[in-house]
Amino acid sequence: MAQQEYDVIVIGGGITGAGVARDCSMRGLKTLLLERQNLADGATGRNHGMLHSGARYAVTDAESAEECIKENMILRRIAHHCVEEHDGLFISLPEDDLNYQQKFVESCRKAGIRADILDPEEAKRLEPAVNPAIVGAVRVPDGSVDPFRLTLSNVADAINRGADVLKFHEVIGLIIVNGRVLGVKARNNLTGEVKEIRARITVNAAGIWGCLIAKMAGININMFPAKGSLLVFGHRVNNMLINRCRKPANADILVPGDAICVIGTTSDRVPIESVDDMRVTPEEVNILLTEGAKLAPALATTRILRAYAGVRPLVASDDDPTGRSISRGIVCLDHEERDGMAGMITITGGKLMTYRLMAEIATDKVCEKLGVEAICETASTPLPGSESEAPVAKDGPYMYLFNVESGRHGCRQPHIERDSDGDRALVCECEEVSVGEVKYAVEHQGVNNLIQLRQCTRVGMGTCQGGLCAMRAACLIGKLKGNICEAQKDLHKFLQERWKGMMPVGWGQTLSEAQMSAEIFQGLCGLKDKNFN
Amino acid sequence: MGDELQLSNISTNELEQCLKCTICTAYCPVAAVTPFYPGPKHAGPDGERYRIKDAKYFDEKALKMCLNCKRCEVACPEGVKIGDIIQAARIKYSTHRPSLRDWTMGNTDLVGSIATRVAPIVNMSLKLKPAKAVMDMMIGLDKTKTMPSYSSQRFETWFKKHALPQQSKYTKKVSYFHGCYVNYNFPKLGQDFVKLMNAIGYGVSLLDKEKCCGVALIANGMSSQAKRQGEVNIKSMTESVSKGMPVLTTSSTCTFTMREEYPHLLQINNDKVKDSLSLATRFIYQLVESGKVNLVFRKDYKKRIAYHSACHMERLGWIIYSTSLLKMIPGVDFVMLDSMCCGQAGTYAFKKENHDVASAIGSPLFKLIEEVHPDLVATDCETCKWQIEMSTSAPVENPISILADALDVEATKALNS
Numbered sequence: 015m016a017q018q019e020y021d022v023i024v025i026g027g028g029i030t031g032a033g034v035a036r037d038c039s040m041r042g043l044k045t046l047l048l049e050r051q052n053l054a055d056g057a058t059g060r061n062h063g064m065l066h067s068g069a070r071y072a073v074t075d076a077e078s079a080e081e082c083i084k085e086n087m088i089l090r091r092i093a094h095h096c097v098e099e100h101d102g103l104f105i106s107l108p109e110d111d112l113n114y115q116q117k118f119v120e121s122c123r124k125a126g127i128r129a130d131i132l133d134p135e136e137a138k139r140l141e142p143a144v145n146p147a148i149v150g151a152v153r154v155p156d157g158s159v160d161p162f163r164l165t166l167s168n169v170a171d172a173i174n175r176g177a178d179v180l181k182f183h184e185v186i187g188l189i190i191v192n193g194r195v196l197g198v199k200a201r202n203n204l205t206g207e208v209k210e211i212r213a214r215i216t217v218n219a220a221g222i223w224g225c226l227i228a229k230m231a232g233i234n235i236n237m238f239p240a241k242g243s244l245l246v247f248g249h250r251v252n253n254m255l256i257n258r259c260r261k262p263a264n265a266d267i268l269v270p271g272d273a274i275c276v277i278g279t280t281s282d283r284v285p286i287e288s289v290d291d292m293r294v295t296p297e298e299v300n301i302l303l304t305e306g307a308k309l310a311p312a313l314a315t316t317r318i319l320r321a322y323a324g325v326r327p328l329v330a331s332d333d334d335p336t337g338r339s340i341s342r343g344i345v346c347l348d349h350e351e352r353d354g355m356a357g358m359i360t361i362t363g364g365k366l367m368t369y370r371l372m373a374e375i376a377t378d379k380v381c382e383k384l385g386v387e388a389i390c391e392t393a394s395t396p397l398p399g400s401e402s403e404a405p406v407a408k409d410g411p412y413m414y415l416f417n418v419e420s421g422r423h424g425c426r427q428p429h430i431e432r433d434s435d436g437d438r439a440l441v442c443e444c445e446e447v448s449v450g451e452v453k454y455a456v457e458h459q460g461v462n463n464l465i466q467l468r469q470c471t472r473v474g475m476g477t478c479q480g481g482l483c484a485m486r487a488a489c490l491i492g493k494l495k496g497n498i499c500e501a502q503k504d505l506h507k508f509l510q511e512r513w514k515g516m517m518p519v520g521w522g523q524t525l526s527e528a529q530m531s532a533e534i535f536q537g538l539c540g541l542k543d544k545n546f547n
Numbered sequence: 548m549g550d551e552l553q554l555s556n557i558s559t560n561e562l563e564q565c566l567k568c569t570i571c572t573a574y575c576p577v578a579a580v581t582p583f584y585p586g587p588k589h590a591g592p593d594g595e596r597y598r599i600k601d602a603k604y605f606d607e608k609a610l611k612m613c614l615n616c617k618r619c620e621v622a623c624p625e626g627v628k629i630g631d632i633i634q635a636a637r638i639k640y641s642t643h644r645p646s647l648r649d650w651t652m653g654n655t656d657l658v659g660s661i662a663t664r665v666a667p668i669v670n671m672s673l674k675l676k677p678a679k680a681v682m683d684m685m686i687g688l689d690k691t692k693t694m695p696s697y698s699s700q701r702f703e704t705w706f707k708k709h710a711l712p713q714q715s716k717y718t719k720k721v722s723y724f725h726g727c728y729v730n731y732n733f734p735k736l737g738q739d740f741v742k743l744m745n746a747i748g749y750g751v752s753l754l755d756k757e758k759c760c761g762v763a764l765i766a767n768g769m770s771s772q773a774k775r776q777g778e779v780n781i782k783s784m785t786e787s788v789s790k791g792m793p794v795l796t797t798s799s800t801c802t803f804t805m806r807e808e809y810p811h812l813l814q815i816n817n818d819k820v821k822d823s824l825s826l827a828t829r830f831i832y833q834l835v836e837s838g839k840v841n842l843v844f845r846k847d848y849k850k851r852i853a854y855h856s857a858c859h860m861e862r863l864g865w866i867i868y869s870t871s872l873l874k875m876i877p878g879v880d881f882v883m884l885d886s887m888c889c890g891q892a893g894t895y896a897f898k899k900e901n902h903d904v905a906s907a908i909g910s911p912l913f914k915l916i917e918e919v920h921p922d923l924v925a926t927d928c929e930t931c932k933w934q935i936e937m938s939t940s941a942p943v944e945n946p947i948s949i950l951a952d953a954l955d956v957e958a959t960k961a962l963n964s
Contacts, residue, residue, distance in 0.1 A: 315554075
């Protein structure tokens with residue numbers, strides 16, 4: 015067993031872990047980030063991708079609302095290539111209480127969130143897809159954020175500042191000596207190799223899996239896995255976010271993001287044993303559609319690309335043994351103080367929107383423990399891609415490709431090779447991913463497989479769900495990495511993951527699409543299960 | 548409520564029906580010859596998803612390369628109106644005002660009515676090399692092309708003088724939408740039409756008001772003017788149809804535009820006239836097929852005729868009518884050419900920037916025609932005629948002109964009176 019030494023080990027390559035890794039390395043700490051799968055594999059990659067203004071929480075949770083609007087404004091500055099600023103509407107339908115609108119607007123303003131009451135006609139003009147039956151609308155600074163890009167940018171910045179990142183490394187145990195966590199035992203999930211890695215402090219940022227990590231130290235964190243399901247539609251029906259102006263409930267947010275829109279979510283408690291394989295049920299699809307069509311009637315006839323579900327890490331308050339009082343706020347547990355277990359802290363709760371603040375709180379705690387005096391600069395230091403304005407092409411050949419790439423990579427777009435026909439050729443036509451962009455992702459963004467490529471570039475996330483692009487992308491990765499055999503296995507895995515998402519909505523054109531892609535891969539190309547099991 | 552949801556996917560021009568199979572791009576004549584046109588799937592349904600998001604993804608230069616031949620729509624197994632998605636995007640997002648050249652080429656009606664008055668001068672200048680060079684340089688008209696020449700007498704004038712008086716003696720009647728080409732450039736086709744219709748016992752009248760169908764206006768970025776003209780046409784046609792007179796044409800593109808593009812691209816409702824608006828060959832074929840009309844042809848008519856499938860004829864699915872009629876002429880040695888775009892596409896090939904693409908698209912067809920070596924090429928589209936005559940040694944005629952020429956008028960009249 016090889017041994018390595020770090021100041022900090024961060025467990026969990028979701029947005030929280032990525033944020034902590036960045037913050038720690040910015041403050042000069044030697045940092046290691048461990049992720050058992052690909053990055054952003056848990057709840058980070060399975061949500062709305064909403065840039066909350068905080069308005070949703072204004073009435074019920076003022077603290078979260080204030081955090082959200084502050085972080086919202088920060089992300090617009092430091093991560094503008096991950097963010098779309100299109101504002102949102104909170105609509106009241108005839109069955110909703112209009113008095114709630116008044117309370118809502120007051121609460122928003124108290125939390126520092128701009129909230130403008132609109133005439134319903136004006137709201138319909140601004141967002142023609144909205145249910146024409148609306149009786150009220152409020153405009154708030156909601157937006158959307160690409161959680162993959164945001165996570166990858168944080169990780170990239172951490173690496174630039176000296177952090178190490180190990181993907182596919184699962185923590186299977188903690189090294190505990192005399193009531194102190196001295197590091198972790200990590201297994202490489204690709205090779206099976208196990209190694210011990212030591213650090214002065216370990217940060218548990220494993221989301222819902224955080225309670226399992228804590229258990230390794232004999233610590234109990236009372237977590238409640240809450241499953242949230244969502245549907246992705248084939249194209250945008252709305253260009254402004256649409257929310258229901260009422261107490262938060264099922265399927266009341268419709269988010270336009272990239273070239274699609276997403277309706278969600280449901281919310282159901284699920285057993286912790288099930289969180290590694292979430293599947294969307296027909297009942298959930300039905301709820302999402304029925305409620306979604308109330309926000310924008312067009313959803314009733316718009317093609318659905320796929321369904322997916324994530325698990326929120328809800329944490330019960332420590333002072334409530336029944337576990338009924340759930341906090342949606344940020345929870346930072348100092349296990350030395352709480353459980354007498356030094357060398358480890360847990361950062362959990364919170365939301366995608368407040369990841370940076372969570373990271374700041376956790377890193378402050380780390381610095382306190384390690385006696386490091388360094389202030390947090392993550393709120394003012396732009397992420398890679400957002401250091402300057404993203405270039406925009408107004409004219410010229412392939413300007414569309416240029417603008418889409420620029421939307422994804424921000425000011426880093428010019429690093430993508432696009433001089434030859436070969437580099438401009440498209441790998442993924444739905445989402446406009448060129449050979450040059452794939453090369454950039456493999457050579458400069460650490461992409462090793464199709465899922466990582468999808469997170470960087472949206473390969474396979476469009477209408478065909480990989481049916482036409484996955485093969486090209488796999489070949490290209492195989493060629494660049496010099497391992498076609500591995501690429502073939504990867505292709506098989508990627509397609510299974512795409513089909514899993516199409517299954518719950520497998521009717522109409524989505525079914526035809528799945529059949530065509532099955533015919534292409536299994537029929538024409540002879541890709542068979544038995545070769546890979 | 549849940550049960551009624553998602554019974555079908557509905558979106559403008561069947562955007563969501565696209566399965567990304569890419570067969571449209573395999574059939575696209577432009578994508579086959581240049582890497583700068585992304586092909587119909589990408590310019591159409593793929594690009595549309597991003598244009599819905601933000602107008603900054605509208606790539607005018609790329610979309611302008613679309614010929615609007617609609618071969619993509621013929622190829623699509625899912626019925627996606629790919630060509631319409633592309634043309635509708637140009638209408639919606641383009642912020643450019645048409646150039647002098649595009650304005651001139653789009654306004655076929657106005658320019659035609661001026662040019663016919665001074666036809667000899669215009670025709671001579673259009674053929675002069677220095678004039679072509681100047682137009683190439685100044686306004687971007689391709690100097691290697693010769694513009695269609697103008698007639699000194701308009702079809703409408705000829706019709707009123709020479710044909711109108713005889714039409715009242717027929718009890719069965721049709722209206723004729725002659726189009727700009729017949730009116731300003733080539734009245735002979737209209738004359739052939741009248742001759743043929745009269746021979747089979749139909750009187751011909753003109754519409755109360757006829758404007759250019761608007762296809763050239765749409766292609767050159769003047770869709771609001773096209774809409775105004777379209778509304779005039781539909782009004783006149785509605786009157787004709789309500790009097791029991793179907794409206795016939797001799798141009799596949801005018802017919803296609805008025806039947807298929809008015810509702811999708813210009814939001815003009817043509818429900819009342821659509822079923823009664825037809826290409827003359829289709830109308831005549833249906834009469835012959837049902838035994839209502841008999842055609843007799845001259846014994847001495849002997850020609851090797853090669854039929855070229857115009858793109859919009861493919862889209863309409865009406866090639867069979869024209870070719871079946873031609874095959875009825877006993878002296879015709881009929882050759883069906885492979886269905887390929889000629890590259891002209893209305894005003895497309897006249898534009899300097901399209902020269903290379905248009906020539907590359909057409910060249911396999913021109914080569915084939917030279918190999919087949921026909922006496923005549925037959926096609927239902929006037930702009931294909933210009934391109935093929937400019938690019939091959941074969942003369943080109945509309946099937947109506949061929950039928951009129953081969954017809955034994957007296958014998959036919961006797962059978963159909």
